Amino acid sequence: MVKNEELEVNIIDNGFEGEGIAKVDEFVVFIPEAIIGEKVKIKILKVDKNIAYGKVLEVLKPSEYRVEPDCDTYSKCGGCNLRHIDYKYSLEMKKKAVQNTLRKALKHDVEIENIIGMDKPCYYRNKLQFPVGDEGGKPAMGVFAKRSHRIIKIKDCKIQNKNCQKVANDVFEFMEKNGISGYNEEKGSGLVRHIIVRIGVKTNEIMVIIVLNSMNFPHEKEFIDFITTRNSNVKTIVKNLNDKNTNVILGKKNETIFGDGYIFDYLGDKKFKISPLSFYQVNPVQTVKLYSKAVEYANLTGNETIFDLYCGVGTIGIFASNKAKKLYGIEVIENAIKDARENAKLNGIDNSEFFVRKC
Ligand SMILES: C[S@@+](CC[C@H](N)C(=O)[O-])C[C@H]1O[C@@H](n2cnc3c(N)ncnc32)[C@H](O)[C@@H]1O
Incomplete structure (x- = not known):
């Protein structure tokens, strides 16, 4: 098997991240966006010792569980990997993945119950974190492409809370209007690295965190007015300093520039305080x-x-x-x-x- 070779293969299984698996001679080939039971035409992208990686060129025999992805940037983005599969069937796949993992760990068969899914598996995330980059001197906000730090511009992510998305779009609009730069990873220059927006879905309280390469954020007062006038549920705005050459999103130093530095949410009848660095x-x-x-x-x-x-x-x-x-x-x-x-x-x-x- 060689790189760039084109092959027709049968998908015999799906892996832990939903990728299709085919066997060709002594090779196991991993193919994103292919579903068990399908026949697909693929192009080989990488060959290791007994493992190869390919991409789908054409679906020759589609699975009955294949659906049209509901997102324009799905194939490029590194966020979701099951949007080409019927949601109910994707829960079956996850159940099988858990079962296989337990079987391997326990060395005997296990029965597990069906996965309890969402009624509407969209717009559910309460924490948005969009990277901000530099494209020829102009800021770009979006999501990272698969296995890369290239930014794909996106304005309507199907898993983010819509309120958070709107606030992130407003932050970015302010940056564009005021010539505020995005971070250039190669040079370590530019100001804004990430825009993070968290929401307490039960309280509707929003926290904005702007992750910066330096704590000097220009037009700070106007920024606060701009965001809070447009979004009355923004309860706090925090600057976070991250001036390290790292993939870790948040630095350790925070400065609250509006509100108290935290928001609240409820899980059932219990109330929880959410701070910028807390896991929730x-x-x-x-x-x-x-x-x-x-x-x-x-x-x-x-x-x-x-x-x-x-x-x-x-x-x-x-x-x-x-x-x-x-x-x-x-x-x-x-x-x-x-x-x-x-x-x-x-x-x-x-x-x-x-x-x-x-x-
Ligand atoms: C995924 S979070 C889950 C937190 C909480 N159980 C929840 O569901 O909201 C995992 C937590 O484990 C903590 N943690 C990681 N390694 C740990 C260790 N060796 N001992 C104690 N806590 C640890 C992390 O700091 C983090 O708060």
Whole structure:
């Protein structure tokens, strides 16, 4: 097998990231956007020892589960990889992936229950983070292309909350109008690296974080007015400094330039404080379903002790705390534990203790 060779192959399985898998002689070929049961014409892009990578040139025999992707930039973007597959069937694929992983780890067969999906699997993310780059001296905002840091411009991402998207578009419009530069990775120059917008979907409170290569943001006062006048639900705006040559999005230093530096959200009837650096599950609709299922399966009687390991800001334990006698949360990041203690207080929970420890 050689690079650029064109072949007709049968897809015999799908891999962990949804990629199609074919066998050609002694080679296993990985082909994104191909579905089990399909016959496809492919072009070989890369050949390793016993593994090759290809791309679909033509679908010769489509799967009954193939659908038209609902996104214009789907094939180029590195964000989603299952939008060419019927959603219900993609849940089956995920179930199989979990089952295979467990079978390998446990070395025996396991029965798992069906995946509980979303009713509408669109516009669900409560945290948008768009990279901002430099295109010939002009800023460009969008998403990274697959396996690259080339920015694909995008104005309507199918998984982002629409409010967050609007605020990000406004931030970018302000940059364009005021000649504020985007970050040039190669040169380490330019100002804005990322635009991050977080929303508490139950409170509708929005936090804007602009990740900067230097804390001098021009026209800061006008920027605050521009964003908050257009979006009355923006409760806080934070500057974050990241002047390192790194793929990590956020730096450690924050400066709040509007509001209190945090927003709130609810999971079920519990209220949580979200700070710029805190981890908070990104799909709040599914989080509530997942946590409720876990509590249901735990079958708590009120006499148990819950250990919420890797607890972050304490969401899982606090969600379940009313049904148990005692809650211990353990987490390695000190600030997360501070937030967890505050979250427990916020919800009037007095049977909990949180510790900074490594699990
Ligand atoms: C994916 S987050 C989950 C947080 C929380 N359970 C939730 O669902 O919102 C994982 C957390 O584990 C923490 N963590 C990672 N390694 C750890 C370790 N060895 N010991 C304790 N906590 C750790 C991280 O700081 C992070 O807050």
